[in-house]
Amino acid sequence: xxxxxxxxxxxxxxxxxxxxxxxxxxxxxxxxxxxxxxxxxxxxxxxxxxxxxxxxxxxxxxxxxxxxxxxxxxxxxxxxxxxxxxxxxxxxxxxxxxxxxxxxxxxxxxxxxxxxxxxxxxxxxxxxxxxxxxxxxxxxxxxxxxxxxxxxxxxxxxxxxxxxxxxxxxxxxxxxxxxxxxxxxxxxxxxxxxxxxxxxxxxxxxxxxxxxxxxxxxxxxxxxxxxxxxxxxxxxxxxxxxxxxxxxxxxxxxxxxxxxxxxxxxxxxxxxxxxxxxxx
Amino acid sequence: xxxxxxxxxxxxxxxxxxxxxxxxxxxxxxxxxxxxxxxxxxxxxxxxxxxxxxxxxxxxxxxxxxxxxxxxxxxxxxxxxxxxxxxxxxxxxxxxxxxxxxxxxxxxxxxxxxxxxxxxxxxxxxxxxxxxxxxxxxxxxxxxxxxxxxxxxxxxxxxxxxxxxxxxxxxxxxxxxxxxxxxxxxxxxxxxxxxxxxxxxxxxxxxxxxxxxxxxxxxxxxxxxxxxxxxxxxxxxxxxxxxxxxxxxxxxx
Numbered sequence: 001x002x003x004x005x006x007x008x009x010x011x012x013x014x015x016x017x018x019x020x021x022x023x024x025x026x027x028x029x030x031x032x033x034x035x036x037x038x039x040x041x042x043x044x045x046x047x048x049x050x051x052x053x054x055x056x057x058x059x060x061x062x063x064x065x066x067x068x069x070x071x072x073x074x075x076x077x078x079x080x081x082x083x084x085x086x087x088x089x090x091x092x093x094x095x096x097x098x099x100x101x102x103x104x105x106x107x108x109x110x111x112x113x114x115x116x117x118x119x120x121x122x123x124x125x126x127x128x129x130x131x132x133x134x135x136x137x138x139x140x141x142x143x144x145x146x147x148x149x150x151x152x153x154x155x156x157x158x159x160x161x162x163x164x165x166x167x168x169x170x171x172x173x174x175x176x177x178x179x180x181x182x183x184x185x186x187x188x189x190x191x192x193x194x195x196x197x198x199x200x201x202x203x204x205x206x207x208x209x210x211x212x213x214x215x216x217x218x219x220x221x222x223x224x225x226x227x228x229x230x231x232x233x234x235x236x237x238x239x240x241x242x243x244x245x246x247x248x249x250x251x252x253x254x255x256x257x258x259x260x261x262x263x264x265x266x267x268x269x270x271x272x273x274x275x276x277x278x279x280x
Numbered sequence: 281x282x283x284x285x286x287x288x289x290x291x292x293x294x295x296x297x298x299x300x301x302x303x304x305x306x307x308x309x310x311x312x313x314x315x316x317x318x319x320x321x322x323x324x325x326x327x328x329x330x331x332x333x334x335x336x337x338x339x340x341x342x343x344x345x346x347x348x349x350x351x352x353x354x355x356x357x358x359x360x361x362x363x364x365x366x367x368x369x370x371x372x373x374x375x376x377x378x379x380x381x382x383x384x385x386x387x388x389x390x391x392x393x394x395x396x397x398x399x400x401x402x403x404x405x406x407x408x409x410x411x412x413x414x415x416x417x418x419x420x421x422x423x424x425x426x427x428x429x430x431x432x433x434x435x436x437x438x439x440x441x442x443x444x445x446x447x448x449x450x451x452x453x454x455x456x457x458x459x460x461x462x463x464x465x466x467x468x469x470x471x472x473x474x475x476x477x478x479x480x481x482x483x484x485x486x487x488x489x490x491x492x493x494x495x496x497x498x499x500x501x502x503x504x505x506x507x508x509x510x511x512x513x514x515x516x517x518x519x520x521x522x523x524x525x526x527x528x529x530x531x532x533x
Contacts, residue, residue: 017361017390025387029373032380036414107370108430111335112388113360270339270353273298276332276369 022114026122027129030096034130044134048084052077052138075234076204077148081139082160082230083203086223087194088134089168090175092127094190097176101184110275116266120259123176124169131165156233159244160226166251167222168194170258177265181274203227222247222254286349288313288438288470289334294343296329296494303329305494306343311487314468316460318481320514321491322522327474328369330491331440334472335365347438361390364436366427366444374416378407378426381415382433389434401429404459420447428456435467442474457483478515488514490521497521 034040100106109119142148150157175193179186200214201223207215218224225247232240269275287310296304304326311317319327332338334345336353344351350358372381379398386394402408405425410418415426424447431439444460445453457480464471464484475481481488482502490498490505498505498521502514509517 017387021387021390025384028387029376029380029384032376032384033373036375103373103375104369104371105373107337107367108372108385109388111337111360111363111365111370112385113357113390114388115357267339270337273296273303273329273332273338275337276328 017113019115019118022118023122023125026109026114026119027125030099030122030126031129033099034133041133044088044130045137048088048134048138049141052080052084052142074148075231077142077146078150078153078230078234079203079227081135081142081150082164082226083198084135084138085131085161086164086168086197086201088131089127089165090172090194091190092130092134093123093169093172094175096123096126096130097172097179098187098190101179101187106180107275116263120173120262123172127168127172128165153230153233156229156239159241160230163222163226163244163247163251166248166255170251170254171197173255173258174261177262180262181265181269181272183274197221197223200224201227206231220250222251225250285313286346287311288348289472290344290346291330291334292344292346294330294333294345295341296326296333296338297341302494304333304340307491307494307496308343309489309496309499311470311472313470314464315486316464316471316473316484318485318488319472319474319491320476320478320481320488320518321474324493325491326494327491328367328442331365331367331442331472331474335363335440336360359438361434362436363438363440364389364431364434365440365442366431367440367442368446369442372415372423372426372430375414377412377414378402378418378429379411381426381430382411385430385433391434394433397433397435398429401432405429421449421452424448425452425456428459432463437467437469439464439469439471441471443476444473445475445477445480453477453480460484478513478518482514490518492521 100109139150142150153160171193172190175186175189178189200210200218201221202210202218203223207218207224207228210218225243229240229243229247232238232243290310292308294304294307295302307326307330309317319330321327329338333340334347334352336356339353346352347356348359348362350356373384376384382398382401383394386397391397398411399408402411405428407422407425407429410422410426415423418426424445428444431441441460445456448456460471461484463469471484473481473484486501488498488500488502488505489496498508498517500508505514505517506512509520511517511520
């Protein structure tokens with residue numbers, strides 16, 4: 001091995017650097033990762049497609065056999081696609097975070113100038129990128145197979161999307177904090193926590209279907225307002241801005257609680273030395 | 281005025297307790313600028329916890345740690361861009377190529393001329409031919425050199441190294457030590473080096489801190505430690521301390 005002289009090194013221009021650049025660095029890191037692995041890319045599209053096709057055929061069958069569903073065209077496929085925004089949004093956030101745990105890189109990040117807030121923003125942006133890669137092709141398949149055009153929801157779709165993403169980020173942030181604090185033993189939460197919300201947020205049925213005592217719980221969850229709003233739009237042809245504003249208010253509180261929880265769990269991880277014991 | 285500059289690293293009565301386990305038990309030391317200090321001790325002596333606390337990765341139970349005048353971890357963002365580290369507890373992402381990793385970490389550390397810096401470090405650490413290979417496909421020795429390149433990407437004033445040559449063959453390990461030696465000399469960087477390799481410590485360090493069960497058992501220059509313990513190698517000194525056999529030198533006694 002040849003010997004070289006360190007003094008030949010030019011001093012790198014070095015500063016505290018900008019927040020935007022550190023966020024861009026993290027997004028670049030995840031983009032490199034996605035690009036380097038076709039199974040990761042395939043996984044983004046695979047489940048949304050399978051789910052949409054399954055529920056699409058079910059809807060097609062009952063639409064031809066029941067009067068109510070014939071009127072409520074698209075509620076199942078719409079629910080599937082919106083549920084996927086919620087579920088894939090959280091999963092996209094959590095998987096990008098888990099990549100750092102799997103690769104034992106979290107220590108590098110926590111000891112770098114990257115701030116927790118910047119890390120969270122990078123994960124949020126990447127969840128949108130991952131969701132777009134997975135969900136956008138599926139929405140076109142829904143048009144091709146079942147004639148359901150999600151984009152036909154217009155402005156309502158923007159309101160639905162924004163509210164669902166806020167919820168998915170809030171939960172993703174909190175789960176990431178739990179994993180930081182408790183290590184990979186908490187990894188399963190990232191994959192399963194959203195299914196806890198599935199029956200309660202009334203994805204496929206109205207809130208009135210739930211027992212009366214459970215309905216306040218459902219109304220405490222922002223996605224419930226989105227799914228009710230979607231049914232109002234598709235069945236009654238009425239956009240309900242009141243539902244979206246209520247969802248937004250609860251989401252704001254949920255997001256703040258998620259960030260607060262993450263910071264507290266991070267502090268607890270520093271206190272317990274958990275950041276030194278990450279990995280598979 | 282140089283006299284007013286704070287020490288690059290100052291540890292003051294640091295205590296770290298994990299539940300009931302006392303990992304670090306009231307240690308204090310300060311490092312002078314531009315020096316290489318070895319942190320020795322057996323497994324569980326508290327070296328890694330000490331380094332992790334200095335980096336702000338672990339909150340102290342009590343006591344105070346300052347780096348370049350900033351209290352850790354409270355004020356860490358003031359100085360993290362001037363520090364870096366290498367540790368077996370963390371890895372450089374395996375799926376990214378070496379070049380991609382250098383770019384990401386260069387951006388995180390606020391390095392402006394990342395391309396030139398990467399090329400220069402690659403030349404210095406013999407990584408030029410490996411730059412476009414995924415880090416995970418490199419040999420253990422090559423990965424260690426990549427981790428070292430990551431640790432030097434921001435030209436740190438304070439460098440913390442935890443077993444930097446643990447997985448290297450003797451030739452590569454010697455070469456890495458030579459590189460570190462030159463880096464510290466030319467950059468006037470302050471280095472805290474945790475190692476079990478006594479040859480490495482003798483070669484690189486002008487001061488040695490020996491820890492045992494979370495406490496500092498001894499702290500001096502290698503020459504003075506050898507004289508005090510009446511030994512010819514640091515390995516023998518280390519064994520004396522580890523086994524509690526005390527000071528052998530009559531003069532010292």
